[in-house]
Amino acid sequence: MEDVCPRNKLNRCLCKDNSKMKTPFSILSFFNCRAKRCKCQGSNDVKIVTSFGCHKGGIPDCPDEYDLYCKDGTHLSPEWVLRHKKVKGRVESCVCKDGIMPRCKATGDLPKCPNGDDPDPELGHVDDLVGCRVEPFDVYRIGIPELYAYQLVNIVFKVFFIFENPRLLLT
16 A cells, blocks of 8 residues: 555545545455545545556455455455465465465456456556466355365264264153
8 A cells, every 4th residue: 555655644545335434444444445546644636546456446356245265165255364464474475275366256257346347467466366377167166075075074973973972862
């Protein structure tokens, strides 16, 4: 954000949903805002937030917020991304372990700018997506093997629990 305003000089921003956010705000509230435009303290000039690759401002995202998934089924929720940043620090690398660009589960598409355009990597980028390879994958099949594995483990656990505690069957 330092390309928009000098450090500690941000005053307010217009969010993706057209609500306004005034300083001070936390990193999580800024993340949830998905700022498109901001104003600096002492100025009425509107600064378009292009540092994430969107010419008309904003942060690339899915139509359904927080619907971004890696090919391995990892859901990139805000909490997951912030934990990733806390562990790895500010690293410009693919957030997905397999190095493949995550996709929106509802559409199967890559994240888009708020106006629907594709982000321009020459203009800016989201640090967590740098180095991701763009490869097609069937986003609609994400989580199916993991779901079956979870259900199987759950059934085995119940059977084992009952086997070890047969008196529970009599109650």
